[in-house]
Amino acid sequence: YISDRFGKAISGLKDFIVSADNHNINYNNIHFPNTELGEIGEKIIHNYQLLEESNKQINVEQEKLLRHFHYSDEGIAIFSANREKLYANTHFIQYLNIILDEPTFKVEKLLEQPDFKELNEFLQKNTPVNPNTTNIPVYQNKISKGGKHFAVKLLIFTDNSFEITLNNISDNEKNRLLKQEMTNNIAHELKTPVSSIRGYIETLLEQPNITPDKQHFFLERTYSQIVRLSDLIRDIALITKTEEASELFDKERVNVHNTLQEVIDDLHDPIIAHGINVRNEINPQTVIEGNKTLVYAIFRNLIENSINYAGDNISIGVNNYMEDNEFYYFSYYDTGQGIEENHLNRIFERFYRVCEGRSRQNGGSGLGLSIVKNAVLFHKGDISAKNRKDGGLEFLFSLKKTLF
Template identity: 45%
Template structure:
């Protein structure tokens, strides 16, 4: 049977109080019995003294005198007179003729009397076969022994008073009651604490607690507060862990965690995807990265007894480039992260190429401007000649300014496309604005612009970017199309989501389809009239393509059967 905390306290205190009360009762009864026994012995001593005094008055041993004095004593009092060697001289319970008893010198009370002068004993008499309380006292030449039968009457005399017993019992019951209340109070905090922990496990609701205002209650309250704080911390940790796992699953990095013993703890699907791209044979075990020879450098780092806790390497496989990083934690567990850096590397190379191209493109106008200015400075030219070289230098400055503007725009389109605000834009109005700005240049080349885009062709876009699209297309025709390269702009189709446009000219077109796919690359030029001499920056069509892509569209270039070049593109409404 299992006892609870309250029962253990109650029974423990009850046992302690019972032992204490029993000890007191036992001690008190023993002392009371001893006290009453001494009082009775004192009474028997008086009897023996009276008998001895009566015998002293007579010079001889007179039985009649003894009987006369005994007659005044209690009737059941037994009187025995012994010689100094223990022979029985007189016994009032035995007739004179039958007075032939054994020597009493070995009786306990006689032995005590020999040593102390008096002695007592309770035992059954060998003479009368009755139980007596004996008292013997030694005198000069004899022993006088008096005895009372140890019957109910004598027992009652020696019996302790029950008043003290009743008092102890009452105190015992009061103590038990107090112990019960005390154990109930002490166990209240424990019981509530137990109920709190049990109910908290099976219930999501907050459990109310009302602990006593004492030290144990304070401890219990503190434990409950600590438990609530711990549960809150655990829920927060679980929530953050769930967030972390969701982040890992949706991350664009392949991530795998390993224990210190190199066991897989957690990984996402992208980690296995990247591994299988690099491996010759497909695998479903992330730990293959710790055994395959392809990752030997990584494995050597992990096995090294001393390392800085971080290692990074690159692997190129299947036309892709991967960056692999490993971080070792304080408990020797570690994580391995794989990134597909193919696009990033291409972007880096593209930027490197673009930087080189920009330097190359800037060098030409700057060199020309320098040459013109040096000519003006070093030679004595006429006013007309000076003006000629100044105009040449000015035109190169305009080209340089246009190049810088185009580079700024394409950089902004690629790196911060979100910076462009979108609004309702009329494509027909944008085309008319471009026509107005380039009307003079078009007339110089005898080019007509035919705009058949309806006025209700509205879409949500950035007006400046849409203007740049048509401006660069028109500029491209003016510079490379040649004389009378008439322009035709139309919206030839639309659906629920897109407008479909055609921009065509009657220019020279492009000889060779191999150039069409590269037409939108930065600084890409082809022969047959498309050189720097025409003044282009080499970025116009690249701006067109990127601006259309920002509007969720696409563009392609094709040669027309009738001659010239046609651009087909779509823009989201």
């Protein structure tokens, strides 16, 4: 009787081990006698079930993590303590091959490359990891190669395995450099009118006996510099808003023909002073759903550009030469002197000048055509410039009929 009870417990454990090896456990068919050995068998089965559940949960979480790595915009690679690759997503391989001089699929090779020399030295210095440490240092750096910029990060784990990430920060770096350039340009542009205003006011204050005519002269000059300063601040605010807070612009129905006519009326005096003839040939029924302030800014800056740089006694023509289901297509041209071909691709850049100092001489902020481009982009359109065959400059742009 005792041998039989002992044998049943042993048989139950044997059946469990065989079925576990075959990954085909039927827990309902495993029975143990009501003995101390049977109780031990039950405990083993129970703990094995808990282990199975834990492994399933780990596999699910691992699958989630790998899917996250696979679809992440970051390049991620994980290495064992022996520096063997355990995993690398496609972004990591792609970014690595941009950095390396020769393409490779052997990700481990990166530790031998000059671009990763500092990373490798950091890894050697900080491994093996002290098991009692609570703070493992993290390596971070930036690599620039082939016009691209990558943020590099190394994480070392307590088992001496490690993770390397490559993050493409080219757009962020480009934006940083553009903002830095714009800040420098703004400071440069502000310096001239502020210095002039200060000089005129100091002259008036330091020379109380100055003649009324001279006083009037200095006040006129001061006023013109203040106007220039106000225009610059207005343009900076507008271009910043279109680039970084375009959602704040109201959207409404805008009659493009009438908006252009408002610009022509507002610029009547300088148009007449330069002997310019402006023809508004836009269909009076041309209506879009957009922002009137930005549509107004498109035409005002284009006309002011012609007034300042195209020369006197010219003609300006504006028409919508085509439309489809989504867009109106416009042509703005003047019959002035045009510009050299090598400048055409850059005239929409902020503060870009075809000739150094020409915006300052004519009172412009250097932002006019950049505002035009941003206003067109806000309306989901596109813009380009070209020299006309018969002389002058032409801008071709589109505006989406509705933004709603």
